[in-house]
Amino acid sequence: MPCMNTPTSTPSPSAHRIARRSVWSRLCRACALGWFLAAWALQQGVGAAPAHQAEAQTFGPLISATALAAQRAQVRIIDLRDMASEPHVAHIPGALPAPYADWRGPASNPGQLRPLAEFTALVRRLGLTAETPVVLVASGSDPSDFGAPARVYWTLKWLGLKHLAILNGGMTAWLAAGLSLTREPTPPAAPSAFTPQLDGALLATRAEVAQDLARPGTLLLDARPRAFYLGREKAPIARCPGTLPGALDFDNLRWFEQGSAALPDTATLERVAQTLPQPLAAAPSAEVVSFCNTGHWAATNWFVLSQVLHRPHVALYPGSMVDWSRADAPMAHVPTRLQQLWQQLEQTWQAL
Structure with a gap:
């Protein structure tokens, strides 16, 4: 069936999902202090130089290059760069290679979750446990690159790892610090x-x-550039352009300052969060589902909202619009066949 704009009426909400979110919220409140104390105690054993002591006492969700240098022997560093597994590639001392592709689905649907057995084997190969402090490192080449460690962070947290951090700015920041x-x-x-x-x-x-489409309390947040949200562009492997019915749009690149591939400080991110679409800005405790094309850009929105700004009830739809459009599910902002043909011609012309 061709993709079509479809009314947003859908089956009734999932009581199971509401219940599990409620249980998770209670567990988070009960365990937050315990986890904080555990992480603090862990870092008290770090033999950092005095200049780094203030940074060493907090672990995750972001870590600076200098803080990582001070704690390098106490954490497991995972290098997500594409070339990380190649021989004699320059890397942070002690970093283990696990290229981003190892964490992604097939080329036909990269956002698709790998079988649980494959994720388990990968985590075991890297020597990780639920209690291992892990730092994820990407290239830091541009803001879009941040989606790689954010997606792997989400994957590890979903699998049950507790102490996770992203090297803010990736290898670019490490090199800039002269480390x-x-x-x-x-x-x-x-x-x-x-x-x-x-x-x-x-x-x-x-x-x-x-x-969730039928549940007013759930907000669907599109992390793609606005042209995707409006159906003017689409991922090559998506069946058709468009977005989820009733979705709000917030381009993930808006979290980053111009020219930077590192996230700014929390106060700046809080100010950016005030520019979120009004339903979300006005209801920071609302249930949110972050999505994009394949769960890459969406992972950045999930990471900032959930892990940095500590907003509760933020989930990720890993397959996102590629998965959704292939299921002939209801969509919004779907252009007509003639409009889609014209868009394809324009894109072909621009590529020449």
Whole structure:
């Protein structure tokens, strides 16, 4: 069936999802202090130089290059760059390679979750447990690149890891700080016996999103550039352009200051959050589902809202619009066939 603009009426809300979100909220409140104290205690053992002590006492969700340098021996660094597994590539000493593609779905649907057994094997190969402090490193080449560590952060948190951080600015920030690199391969980690403890509150499946369409309290947040939201552009592997019915749009690049691939300080992010679409800006505790084309840009919106600004009830739809459009599900802002043909011709012309 062709993609069509469709009314937003859908089946009744999922009581199971509402219940699990409620349970998660209570658990978070009960455990937050315990987790904070555990992380604080962990970092008290870090032998950091005095200049880094203030930074060393907080772990995640973001970490600066200098703070990581001070804690390097106490954390597991995961290098997500495409070339990370190639021989003699310069990297942070001690970093283990696990390219972003290892965490993604097939080329036909990159946002699709890998089988749980594959994720488990990958986490075990990296020697990670639920308690391992992990720092994720990407290239930091541009703001879009931030989606890679954000998506892997979400994946690990969904799997049950508790102590996670992203190197803010990635390798670009590390190099700018003049910190050391090595070309010597990092010895493989001793495999762990990790067992996933899935946090279902972080995941929005296609079936749940379909139910959320009928629930006024759930806000669907499109992280793509506005042209995608309006149906003027689409991902090449999406069936057709458009967005989820009733979705709000907030381009993930708006969190970043011009010319920077690192997130600004929390106060700046709070000010940016005031420019969120009014329903979300006015209701910071509303349930939110973040989506994009394949769950890459959406991971940045999820990360900032959930992990940095601590807004509750923020989930990620990993398959996003590629998955949704292929299911012939209801969509908004779908152009006519003639408009779609014209857009394809324009894109072809621009590519010449």
